[in-house]
Structures are given as structure tokens and as C-alpha cells.
Amino acid sequence: MHSHLTRHVFRQIVYNAIYSETFCWCRPISPCRPRARKCFPSSVVPARMLFGFSRQPARKPKPPDFDPGLKDMLQLGQALAKHERPPPRSALVNAFTSFVLDKQENERVAVEDSQIGLLLTTFRYLQDTQDEEGALGLSVGDMVNTMSLLTGPSVRRAIETTNTVSLARSLFDEVNRKEELTAEDRHQGLNTLIEVLASKKKPLEARDLLEEHWKQDSSSIDRKQWVNVVLGFARVDEQEQMIRTIETMEEYDVSFDNQAHQYVVEFYVSNKNVELTKKWYEYGVARGLRPSQRTLRRVLGVCIYNNELEWGEPLLRSLVDGEPSNPKDSKAYWRLILQWAAAKGKSVEELDRLLNVMVQKTREQGMDVQPDMGLINGLIAFATFKNDSYTAERYLTLGRKWGLEPDSKTFLLQLDYRISSGDLDGAKAAYDELKGRELETDADLRFINRLIVALCHQKPIKYNSIMELVDDLNERKARLNPETVSALALIHLQRGELHDLIDLLNTHVYRFEANKRLSICNDLIQFCFDRSILTAKVWDGYNIVRQTFREMDLETRTKMMFEFFERGRSDMATHVFGHIRHLDSPEIKPTVETYVLVFEGIAKAADAESLALVHNMLKLDATVEPDTKLYNSLMLAYLGCGDPRQALLFWDDIIHSREGPTYSSIQTALRACAEAPFGERQARDIWSRLKRFDIRVTKEIYAAYIGALAGQALFDECTELINNAKREAGLTPDVLMLGTFHNALPSAKQEAMKTWAVETYPTVWADVQKLSKRKKMSSSGGFLNGIHYNIGTDIAV
Structure with missing residues (x-):
């Protein structure tokens, strides 16, 4: 009796380790072991040292790094999907407001679309569960703050989808139902909704709403919303509607002025659309507008980087004719002149003489303007764009000749062009100069991310150099890009550093939107499909992926199951099927085709133990209706496992079925x-x-x-x-x-x-x-x- 109980407990421990949602490895001692399920997970068997004492406690995986409030909102989404009890309303209200407040305080960090979706789900749940007195739990100020977040820089950087629009509409409707709403709050909500609609590919709705309220009370609308609508039509490439909106503006005495012209031109400059940049620049000039100096500089930059020098010659002359009146404008003017000369093919020596001429000219005008490193960085940036690392280095020498020392931007540009030219040692040297320096923007971190990815792909891998870069980014409290996380994850997996891999994923992947998470998941899964990788490492990789990326689809999970069959590990393949079977998600459930594939694999492996396990799962699966194809696979499986008599019982089922053999x-x-x-x-x-x-x-x-x-x-x-x-x-x-x-x-x-x-x-x-x-x-x-x-x-x- 005692031994039977011990065996029962043993089986239960192993079963829970395999199918539970906590991290477990259940990895075989060697790929030749016939049964992975007979191996203890690391959490069950502790490491033992002298006299049975462990020298140090087992390392625990780092918990997922959630933004404030995000964990409770995630739990709400999971609870609604599984029809379980959600977190308390008070916790959800606090989660909603704390998340919004955190993002308003950290505008440099992008809000992902998946996070906007969680805010929307939480808000609708709070609406649906109001008490009899209609207490939502969120104040008017909370909702207005959330609407202002939707038009802030952190959301503008996110991928444009319907979540932001839906949340803005829901907030606007709820706010307007409040009796205590002030005119200022009402106007802010209206302007926010128009801006969101215009920026999220709904410019026609934005214009209709704008016109409706403009006719009623033009003072409630910020005049810049007209330009936002124009830009909205630009985003969806509706040129006719853009022009119609500009005409409507004139009807309402809202002129398409220099500022509006600048916004439209800059939009196309930012989107690198050369033809439409030229078209809308000329459109403003034809209407009698005199482009601002900023607009001229942006358009000339387009000409320089896209070899439109002939078209830009008249614009350059007009810029030269308008001599700058202060040192700041002079340097912006110099930067364009130098880049233009470089684009025309002038040598470094000729640029040096040109710089001397411009310095002398400003002295004659009574201004003491000296070149700075920003001018040299502009030349280096152009050389980098042209993939000319040799000339970029010569520009750096030119800067030193003028007594200019490289700054952070210089070293970031060096990183860029040296990586592009394959000079990773040179890029690492540039990074060493960059350490300890402040970066101007978070966007500059992309160069360091790019270096990490390049080093991860280098053979042989210089692990210590990679970790040095990662530690630097951690000290800067910077986020890693999805490509960087993916590259580092593969390195950790190859080296068997499973705890480091889990910590890496828990720290970063929960911040990414769905398509970026999917990219990382696919890279790790592709690693598992590499037949040169030991099966034990593939098993580890699969377990970590299934725990981290619960949204992994049925097709990918089925391919992973088939991969273990192909590797001769039907026991592992059966565990993969068991994981699919025990998922809570209704979208990821085994189908008849999944059962057929697993029975076919078991038939080839002649694995009677796995056959009994999966067949019992099928008997308990009320979502699958057996058909002839499934019975065929069962016949094959039992035949392959040496039980032809049982196989023929399924033949009886087939001939008495409606479908037939x-x-x-x-x-x-x-x-x-x-x-x-x-x-x-x-x-x-x-x-x-x-x-x-x-x-x-x-x-x-x-x-x-x-x-x-x-x-x-x-x-x-x-x-x-x-x-x-x-x-x-x-x-x-x-x-x-x-x-x-x-x-x-x-x-x-x-x-x-x-x-x-x-x-x-x-x-x-x-x-x-x-x-x-x-x-x-x-x-x-x-x-x-x-x-x-x-x-x-x-x-x-």
C-alpha cells in the first residue's frame, strides 16, 4: 500500500511538472534516454552538495516586468476569456489610473497598441459593472487625462489600429454624460476625439465632427484641428479630400497659411515621399505662400538625400539670398550648404575651404560664428547614408583639424557606418568612447541595439562583449528592441543559460505589441527546428516559449509536436500534444487533424504508452467528433504498437458510421x-x-x-x-x-x-x-x- 501511494505521488508530481503553467524543464539527462517524462524537473530535485546541503539556494526566475497597473488589466482580459472571476473593481480602477499616470510622466516610452487594448477592455468592464447609482469609479479628470494621453507622443509612436479610436470614442461618450462636466473639459474631449480620428485613419469622420461643431460654436474647436484633418487625409493618401478640406477651411475663414503648409510638407518629408513633398511644396508656393526657413531647410534636405539637386537649385539660391541674422540660423544654413556641396561631389579639402569662406563672411557681417561638431556630424550622417565609411572617417579628421572633438552623436554615427561596413571591432571601439556619455534621445539607443544584434550574429560569438553592451543599456534603464531580445534569447538558449533567458523574456516581451512578440516567438521556434541542435536544448527552448508566449497558435504548436516525432522522441511529442490539450484558450484546442497527426506519429514510433495517454485524452474530449480519418489514424497507431486486434475494432466503427470507409x-x-x-x-x-x-x-x-x-x-x-x-x-x-x-x-x-x-x-x-x-x-x-x-x-x- 505504501509503495503504491509513493508511485502515485511520484506520477502526480511529474504530471504536474509537465502540464502546469510554471516553468519546468523535464529535460532528459541525454537525448538518448527513451522517456523524458521520467526525468524530474529542476524544481523537484534540488542540487545537493556535501552532507546533503546545497551551497547556495536555487535561482528563481525573475518575475515578469509589468508597467504599473498592467498586471491587473492582463488578469482581467484572461478572466473574461476563461469566464472566471475578474480582479476587484477597485483594483481595476487603480490599475487604469496608475497606468495612464505613468505613461504621462514617461512620454518618451511608447504605449503599445496591445496596452491600449487592455485599457479599452478595462474601461468597458467598468462601464458594464457600474452599481445602481451609476458609479463608474473614474472621475471626469481621469477620463480627460486618458484622452490627452491618446494624442501624446507615447501613443503617436505606436502602430495605428482601431483600439485607440474605440477608446477615444468610449471616453468621449462617457465624459459627455457627466452633469458636472465643465465647458473646458468638454472642449478638450471634443478636440482630442477629432485629433485621434484624424491621426488613426478616420479623417472623414474627423472632418464631419469638426464641421458639425464648428458651425455650432467655433470657439470650442482648436484651429489646428483643421490641419490635423488635412494631415489625416495625407496619411491615407486621399489627395482630393485634402484639397477639399483646404477649400472648406477657406469657406470658414481658416486660412491655409505658412504653418499649415509647413505641417503638410514636413509630413511627406518624414514619410520619405519625395514626389508628394515636391508637389505640396509647389502647391503652397502657387497659392502665394512664402515658405518658412524651416520648410525650406527640410525640403532641401530631401533634395540632398534623394539626389534631387537640379530641382532644389532655385530653393538653395533663395535660402542663400536670405542671409541669416543670428548664429543659430547661420549654423543651420552652413550645415545645408556643406551637405549640398558634398552631394555635388566636392572633396574634403574643398569643403574645408568652403567652411573658411563662410566663417570669414560672418565676421564681415559682424558675427563671430565658429563651426561646431554638429556641422561635421551632418557630413558624417550624409556619408553614412551613402554607405561611404572611408569619407565619413575623413570628415571626422576634418573636424579635428578645426579643433572639434567628437560628441555622443559622432560616436553613434560611427557605430552606424562601421556596423554597415562589417567593421564590428571598429564599432566596438566607437561604443567604448560612447560609454558614460549622455544620449540626446532614446531613439539613439537603436544604434547600440544594432551593435548587440550584429555581435550576436558574429562567429565566433564574443559573449563578454555582448554582455557588456547589455549591462550598459540596463544601467541607462533602456529597453531592448525586439530584434535585440530575439538575438540575445538565441544566445542564451545555445549556451544553456535558461534562467538568463527567462529573465530576459520576462523583462521585455510583456511590453511589446503582438506582432513584435510573435517575431521573437518565431525566431525561438525556428531554433527548435534546427536538426543540428541537441534535442535536450530544443526541449528546453520549447518549454520556455510555451510558457512565455501563450498566444502561440495551434499550427506552430502542432509543427513543434511533429518536430519531436521526427527526432525520434514520441514521448516529448506526446507532451507537446498534452500541453495543447490542457490550454484554456478556446482558439487553441486540438482538432481532428491534430489528433490524426499525433496518432500517425505514435504509429511510426510504436509508442504504446503514448498511445494509451492520447487515446484517453480523445475519449474525454467533448469538442472532437471522430470521423473516418481519425479512426484510420487510430487503426494505424494500434497496429504500429502491436495490437492489431484493437485496430480492427475501429474498422467496425468505420463500417457502421455514416461516413463509411x-x-x-x-x-x-x-x-x-x-x-x-x-x-x-x-x-x-x-x-x-x-x-x-x-x-x-x-x-x-x-x-x-x-x-x-x-x-x-x-x-x-x-x-x-x-x-x-x-x-x-x-x-x-x-x-x-x-x-x-x-x-x-x-x-x-x-x-x-x-x-x-x-x-x-x-x-x-x-x-x-x-x-x-x-x-x-x-x-x-x-x-x-x-x-x-x-x-x-x-x-x-
């Missing part, structure tokens, strides 16, 4: 007859049914019937069938018939078959003997004395 069903059943006790009776019954219903007999079915009788040692009947194949089924004896006859016979009769075949069908038998062969296996998996020719008789269910 397929050719694959008949072929599989006949093969089972070859191994089942007294199987010839069932085989003859199947054959008579085929004749009675006048079903066309294919060569595969005919050969399978021969094999069924041969398996019962009915030698004479088999030779008669082969000799009469033309009359019985219109077939000619071939390699498949003779090979099946030979393979199915007991070993003692194979020699007699060879003698008969050499005498009767010498040419066909000679072709059979050309095939590869192996020792014949028994149903229990042992080797017999007979020979089995590889005639390719795999059955597609």
Missing part, C-alpha cells in the same frame, strides 16, 4: 488482418464486401489483401491471387504485390516464396531484390530472422 481504411484494416489472430476471416469478409458492392480495387488494396492472407501463412491462396490479378482486378503483378507477399509471410516461408518468385516472375522479383532491406520486426518490437524489403507502403489516412 475510405481506401485508406480498407488498406489499413487488411494490414491489421495480416497480424491479428485468425485475421484471414476478417480479410475475406472485407474482400467479399468489395466484390459485392462492385468497388474498384486499386493495386494497393489488392496487395494489402495478399499481405493479409500471407500474414496468416496462406501461401497457396496468395500465389493464386497474384497469378489471377489480371482477371480479378485488371492488374499486372508488380514489385508492390511480390514485395508485400514476401514481407508478410512468416520467416520460415520466405525462402519458398523466393523460389516461387524466381521461377514465376523473375524480372519483377529481380526489381524487388534491388530495393533496400532490413531485418523483420515482430509486433513486440524484437527482430526476427526474416527480411523486410522497403517497398514504400506507408498509408496516408
Whole structure:
């Protein structure tokens, strides 16, 4: 009794370790071990040292790094999906407000679309669960603050989808229902909604709302909303609607002025659309507008970087004619002149002389303006754009000649062009100069991320250099890009640093939106499909991926299951199927096709233990209705595991089903007859049914019937069938018939078959003997004395 209880507890521990949602490895000691499920997860067996004491406590994975309030909102989403009890309303109100407040205080950090979706889900839940007095839990100020967040820089950097629009509408509708709403709050809510609609690909709705309220009370609308609508049509490439909006502006006495012109031109500059930049610049000039100096500089920058120098010559002359009146404008003017000269092919020496001329000219105008490193950085940036690292280095030398020392931007540009040219040692040297310096913007961190990715792909991998860069970013409290997380994750996985991998993913992936998470997940899964990687590492990688990326779809999970079958680890493949089976998500449930694939894999592996486990899962799965294809796979699985009698029970299910048998069903059943006790009776019954219903007999079915009788040692009947194949089924004896006859016979009769075949069908038998062969296996998996020719008789269910 005691030993039975111990075994029961043992099995329960292992089962929980495999199918629980906590991290566990359940990794085999070596890839050759036949059963991974008999290995303890690391959390069950602690490391033991001298006298049974561990030298240090087991390392615990770092918990996921959630933004304030995000964890509770995630739990709400999961609870609603599973129809479970959600977190308390008070916790959700606090989560909503704390998340918004945190993002308003940290505007440099982008708000991902998935996070906006969680805010929307939480807000709608709070609306749906209001008490009798209609207490939402959020004040008017909370909702107005949230609306202002939706038009802030942190949301503008996010991918544009419908979540932001839906949340803005819901907030606007709720705010306008409040009796205590002030006119200022009402106006702010209206302006926010118009701006969100315009920026999120709903400019037509934004314009309709704008016109409606402009007619009622123009003082409630910020005049910049007209420009926002114009830019909204630019985003969706609706040029006619843009022009119509500009005409409508004039009807309402809102002029398309220099500022509006600048916004539109800058929009196309930012989107690197050269043709539309030129078109809308000329559109403003044709309407009598005098472009601002900022607009001129931006357009000239487009000309320089896109080789539109001929078109930009008149613009450059107009800029030169308007001499700058202060040092700041002078340097912006110099930067364009130098880049223009570089684009025209001027040498470094010529640029040096040009710089001397410009310095002298400003002195004559009574201004003491000296070049700074920003001018040199502009030249280096242009050389980097042209993939000319040699000239970039010469520009750096030019700066030193003028007594200018490189700054952070210089070293970031060095990182960029040295990585592009493959000079990773040079890029690392530039990074060493950058350490300890402040960066101007968070966007500059992309260069360091890019260096980490490049070093991760370098062979051999310089691990210490990579970790030094990662530590620097951690000290800067910077986020890693998805590409960087993916590259580092693969490094940790290759090195077997599982705790580091978990910490990395928990720190970063929960901040990414769905498509970025999917990219990381796919990279890790592709690692698992690499046959050069040890199966133990693949198992570790799969377990971490399934825990971190619960949204991994059924197709990917099924491919992962098939991968373990291909590696000869049917036990691991069965565990993967079990993980699919135990998922709570209704979108990721095993289908009939999934069961078919797992039974086919088990059949090839002859894994009776896995077959019993999966078949029991099928019996308990109320979402799957067995069909002929599924019964076929069950027949194959039980036949492959040495239980032909059980396989034939599924044949009975098939013939009594509404769908009925397929050719694959008949072929599989006949093969089972070859191994089942007294199987010839069932085989003859199947054959008579085929004749009675006048079903066309294919060569595969005919050969399978021969094999069924041969398996019962009915030698004479088999030779008669082969000799009469033309009359019985219109077939000619071939390699498949003779090979099946030979393979199915007991070993003692194979020699007699060879003698008969050499005498009767010498040419066909000679072709059979050309095939590869192996020792014949028994149903229990042992080797017999007979020979089995590889005639390719795999059955597609």
C-alpha cells in the first residue's frame, strides 16, 4: 500500500511538472534516454552538495516586468476569456489610473497598441459593472487625462489600429454624460476625439465632427484641428479630400497659411515621399505662400538625400539670398550648404575651404560664428547614408583639424557606418568612447541595439562583449528592441543559460505589441527546428516559449509536436500534444487533424504508452467528433504498437458510421488482418464486401489483401491471387504485390516464396531484390530472422 501511494505521488508530481503553467524543464539527462517524462524537473530535485546541503539556494526566475497597473488589466482580459472571476473593481480602477499616470510622466516610452487594448477592455468592464447609482469609479479628470494621453507622443509612436479610436470614442461618450462636466473639459474631449480620428485613419469622420461643431460654436474647436484633418487625409493618401478640406477651411475663414503648409510638407518629408513633398511644396508656393526657413531647410534636405539637386537649385539660391541674422540660423544654413556641396561631389579639402569662406563672411557681417561638431556630424550622417565609411572617417579628421572633438552623436554615427561596413571591432571601439556619455534621445539607443544584434550574429560569438553592451543599456534603464531580445534569447538558449533567458523574456516581451512578440516567438521556434541542435536544448527552448508566449497558435504548436516525432522522441511529442490539450484558450484546442497527426506519429514510433495517454485524452474530449480519418489514424497507431486486434475494432466503427470507409481504411484494416489472430476471416469478409458492392480495387488494396492472407501463412491462396490479378482486378503483378507477399509471410516461408518468385516472375522479383532491406520486426518490437524489403507502403489516412 505504501509503495503504491509513493508511485502515485511520484506520477502526480511529474504530471504536474509537465502540464502546469510554471516553468519546468523535464529535460532528459541525454537525448538518448527513451522517456523524458521520467526525468524530474529542476524544481523537484534540488542540487545537493556535501552532507546533503546545497551551497547556495536555487535561482528563481525573475518575475515578469509589468508597467504599473498592467498586471491587473492582463488578469482581467484572461478572466473574461476563461469566464472566471475578474480582479476587484477597485483594483481595476487603480490599475487604469496608475497606468495612464505613468505613461504621462514617461512620454518618451511608447504605449503599445496591445496596452491600449487592455485599457479599452478595462474601461468597458467598468462601464458594464457600474452599481445602481451609476458609479463608474473614474472621475471626469481621469477620463480627460486618458484622452490627452491618446494624442501624446507615447501613443503617436505606436502602430495605428482601431483600439485607440474605440477608446477615444468610449471616453468621449462617457465624459459627455457627466452633469458636472465643465465647458473646458468638454472642449478638450471634443478636440482630442477629432485629433485621434484624424491621426488613426478616420479623417472623414474627423472632418464631419469638426464641421458639425464648428458651425455650432467655433470657439470650442482648436484651429489646428483643421490641419490635423488635412494631415489625416495625407496619411491615407486621399489627395482630393485634402484639397477639399483646404477649400472648406477657406469657406470658414481658416486660412491655409505658412504653418499649415509647413505641417503638410514636413509630413511627406518624414514619410520619405519625395514626389508628394515636391508637389505640396509647389502647391503652397502657387497659392502665394512664402515658405518658412524651416520648410525650406527640410525640403532641401530631401533634395540632398534623394539626389534631387537640379530641382532644389532655385530653393538653395533663395535660402542663400536670405542671409541669416543670428548664429543659430547661420549654423543651420552652413550645415545645408556643406551637405549640398558634398552631394555635388566636392572633396574634403574643398569643403574645408568652403567652411573658411563662410566663417570669414560672418565676421564681415559682424558675427563671430565658429563651426561646431554638429556641422561635421551632418557630413558624417550624409556619408553614412551613402554607405561611404572611408569619407565619413575623413570628415571626422576634418573636424579635428578645426579643433572639434567628437560628441555622443559622432560616436553613434560611427557605430552606424562601421556596423554597415562589417567593421564590428571598429564599432566596438566607437561604443567604448560612447560609454558614460549622455544620449540626446532614446531613439539613439537603436544604434547600440544594432551593435548587440550584429555581435550576436558574429562567429565566433564574443559573449563578454555582448554582455557588456547589455549591462550598459540596463544601467541607462533602456529597453531592448525586439530584434535585440530575439538575438540575445538565441544566445542564451545555445549556451544553456535558461534562467538568463527567462529573465530576459520576462523583462521585455510583456511590453511589446503582438506582432513584435510573435517575431521573437518565431525566431525561438525556428531554433527548435534546427536538426543540428541537441534535442535536450530544443526541449528546453520549447518549454520556455510555451510558457512565455501563450498566444502561440495551434499550427506552430502542432509543427513543434511533429518536430519531436521526427527526432525520434514520441514521448516529448506526446507532451507537446498534452500541453495543447490542457490550454484554456478556446482558439487553441486540438482538432481532428491534430489528433490524426499525433496518432500517425505514435504509429511510426510504436509508442504504446503514448498511445494509451492520447487515446484517453480523445475519449474525454467533448469538442472532437471522430470521423473516418481519425479512426484510420487510430487503426494505424494500434497496429504500429502491436495490437492489431484493437485496430480492427475501429474498422467496425468505420463500417457502421455514416461516413463509411475510405481506401485508406480498407488498406489499413487488411494490414491489421495480416497480424491479428485468425485475421484471414476478417480479410475475406472485407474482400467479399468489395466484390459485392462492385468497388474498384486499386493495386494497393489488392496487395494489402495478399499481405493479409500471407500474414496468416496462406501461401497457396496468395500465389493464386497474384497469378489471377489480371482477371480479378485488371492488374499486372508488380514489385508492390511480390514485395508485400514476401514481407508478410512468416520467416520460415520466405525462402519458398523466393523460389516461387524466381521461377514465376523473375524480372519483377529481380526489381524487388534491388530495393533496400532490413531485418523483420515482430509486433513486440524484437527482430526476427526474416527480411523486410522497403517497398514504400506507408498509408496516408
